[in-house]
Amino acid sequence: MQYIDAFNHFFPKPLWEKIQTFEGAGKNIGKRMQNIPCIFDLDERFTVMDRFENYRQVLSLGMPPVEAMGTPEATPELARLGNEGFAELCAKYPGRFPGYLAALPMNNPEAAVKELERVFSANDGAVGVQIHTNVNGAPLDDEQFFGIFETAAKFDRPVFLHPSRGEEMPDYATEDKSRYEIWWTFGWPYETSAAMARIVLSGMMDKLPNLKLLAHHLGAMVPYFEGRVGPGQDQLGKRTSTEDLSHVLQNLKKRPFDYFKDFYADTAVFGSRPATVCGLEFYGVDKVLFASDSPFDPEKGPGYIRDTIAVLNSLELPQGDMEKICFKNAQKLFRIE
Template identity: 50%
Template sequence: MEQVVRRSTNRDLAKRLTAIPMLFDLERRLAMMERWPRYAQVLTLSQPSADSVCAADESPALARLGNDGLAAVVDRHRDRFPAFVASLPLNNLPAAVEEFDRAVRQCGAAGVQIDTNVQGLPLDDPRFFPLFEKAVELDVPIWLHPYRGSRPADYPGEEKSKYEIWQVLGWPYETSVAMARLVFSGVLKRLPALKIITHHLGAMIPFFEGRIGSLWDQLGTRSADEDLSHVKEMLGRRPVEYFRMFYGDTAIGSSPAAIRCGLEFFGEDQVVFASDCPFDPEGGVGFIRDGIAAIRQLDLPLATQQKIFYGNTARLLKLGQAPLAREANHA
C-alpha cells in the first residue's frame, strides 16, 4: 500500500487510502467483523491498481506483491476471509496473463478484478481478449470495477470534474459503458461461459432496461455517419439479453429500491452480496450493517436471501458451507 500511495497520480484516491485504517490495519478489521459472528469477506485490493501507478516494467512486481499479501491473509484467517480476488498489471499484457494464471493456480485466487478501462483503453480492445479467454479457461469470474479520476472534466469547457461527480455519477457511467462495449464488440457472444461481476449492481443498466431494449433494438437504423447494422446481425439476438449475462453485486449504497431493480434485471441467481466496506462514514461498519438490512427489508423468500448472501458466491467461487453472509467487498 505504501508503494501505491507513493506512486499514484490519482491524489484523490491516494488521500482516501491513507485516511481509512480498515484498508490496511488487519487486526482492526477483524475486530470490526466480530459484530457479525458468522460473517466473512472475499477480499479485493482497493484502487488504484498496479497498472495505474507503475510503468509496464514495474507493475508486474507490484501486482504480485499485492496478490501474495492477500493470499497470506486468507491462509491465516480463512474463517473470516475464505478467498481473495487477484489484481493484474494490465499495462503489461503478457505479464498480466501470466499473473492471472499464477494467482489462481498457485495462490488460490478466486478470480481477478479489472478496471473499466486500462489507461484510457476500452476493455474490448483486442489486446485484452486473452484475459477473458483465461477466465473461461480457469473457470473463475472477473470482477469489474469502475475507474476514473476528476479529469477529464464533465464539461469540455472546464478543467476538472467538480463536487466529486467523477466518482458518484461518473463511476456508474464508466461501468455501464464498459458493459456496453463488451456486449457490442461480441466478447460475450464469443465467450458465453464468461462470468463478469459488475460493481454497483450493474450500475445504470438495470434502471435503464427500457431504453436499452427499445433504443438498441434499433441499432444501425439511426446513425448517419456509420452503418451499425452488421453489429446487430453479429449479435443474433436483442442486446438487452446480453446485458443480462452479467452478474451484479449489491454494493449500491444500501438502497432496497436499487437492489430490487438489479434483482429484477439480473435474476436472483446472478446477484451477490457486497458492501463496499470500508468506504462509509463509519469506516466499514455502516455499509455492512445497512447492506444486510436493505436486503432483509425486501421481504424476499428465505431461499432467495440465502442465494444473495452466500449461495451465488459459493457457486461462483466454489466455496464450502455458508456463514451468514460472504461478500466480495471491493475494499
C-alpha cells in the same frame, strides 16, 4: 444467515508498504485511502468484521488500479505483491477470507495473462479477478486485453468489473476537469455501464461463452435503463449518421438485452433500498451476490455492511432467495465452501 461479502477492498501489508515508498505516495494512492485504517490495518479489519455474525470477505484491492501506479515494467511486481499478500491472508485466516480477487498489471497485458495463469494454477485462494472499467483510458474490448478475459474463461473464474474514473475526465467539453465529484457520483455508474456495453456489442461474450462477468454496484445504470438496453438498443445504428453500425446487431447471436441479463451483479449500492429492488428485479436472485463495498462508508468500515443487510432483511424475501443472495451464489460462482 451466513454472509459472503463478494466485493470489498483491502491492501495487504507488503503492497501497502511498497506504495508508501513511492514519491508522493499519499497523493498517488489518494487522500481518502490514507485516512481509512480498515483498508490496510488488519486488526482494524477484524474489529469491523467481528461486529457481524457468520460474516466472511472475498478480498480485492482498493483504488487506484495497479496499472495507474507505475510503468508497464513496474506494475507486475505490484500485482504480485498484492496477490501474494492476499494468498497469505486466505491461508492464515480461512474462516474470515475464503478467497480473493486477483489484481493484474493491465498496462502490461502479457504479464497480466502470466500472473492470472500463475494465481489460478496455484490454487492459492484466487477465486476471480478484479479488472477496472478502462485501462488508463483504453476500453476493455481492445484486442490487447482479450487474452486476459480468455484466461479467466479457461479457468472458469469470474471477472469483476470495478469502475475507474477521475476528475481529469470532464463532464463538459469546455472544461478541463469534472467538478463537484460528479466524476464519482454519476461518472462511475456510467463507466461500468459503458464497459458492459463495449463487452456486449464487441461480441466478446459470443467468442467466450463460458466467460462470467460481475458488474459492481448492482449492474450500475443497466437495471434502471432496461428500456434503453432493450428496445432502445434493438434499434442500434438508427441514431448514427457518421458510420454504418448495421453489422453490429447482425453479428451478435442474441439481442443486446439478453447479454446484459447474463451479467452477475452485487448488492453494493450504499444501503439504497430502491436501487436494490430495481437491481433484483432485473437480474433475479440467482445472479446477485451480497457485497458491501466496505470500508468506504462514512464510518470507515461497518456502515455499508450493516445497511446492506438491513435493506435485504426489509425486502422479506423467501428464505431460499436470501440464502442465494447472501452466500450460496458466491459459493457457486467462486467454487468455495
